Amino acid sequence: MDRAISNAGIGVTPGEARTLVHAARAGAVRQNVLAERMGVEAMTLSGYLDRLEARDLVRRANDPSDRRAKLVELTDKADGVLEAIGRVGTEMRRSAAGTLSEAEWDEMLEKLKVVRANLSGLSQKPAAPRQGEPL
Known part of the structure; x- marks a missing residue:
């Protein structure tokens, strides 16, 4: 997926694309929460956001409930980039699915x-050992 995003000519890096997709799913979200959801360090996310903000794809606003926190929000300009990322994702899923039927893909x-x-x-409960597996 990273290679496909890089080669798609969208103008964002794979990390920036992930940031946009996660921000779109989350809505207005605190920067630290977004970093946690993405599984990246806060400084890594900050770099992505700096570049996305410079392109007017995201904005960081003060959180009304905590002046120290920043909320990450997408701008309207991000819509076109998200659509392009979605097209790349759709093509990747088609390639990955190969001959699997839609039902087989959904089951997987x-x-x-x-x-x-x-x-x-x-x-919450530990998985029972399978027959023949050590405990």
């Missing part, structure tokens, strides 16, 4: 969500 995504939840520690 659901299983991957379970795996992600298990790895994130979101599953």
Whole structure:
């Protein structure tokens, strides 16, 4: 995906594209929360935001509930860039799916969500060992 974003001529880096997509999903969100959701350091995100803000794709506003915090918001200009990122993502999913049917793709995504939840520690009960696996 990083290579596809880089080669698409959108004018953003893969990290900046991820930032836009996460910000679009989150709505107006504190910068530190956005960094946590993306799994990047605050300084890394700050660099992405500096460049995106210089292109007028995002703005950082004061959080009315905490003067020290900044809210990240997309500008209207980000819409076209997000559409281009979406087209790249759609093409990547088509390539990745190959001969899988839509139902098979959806089933795989659901299983991957379970795996992600298990790895994130979101599953509250420990998984039972499978037959033949050590405890």
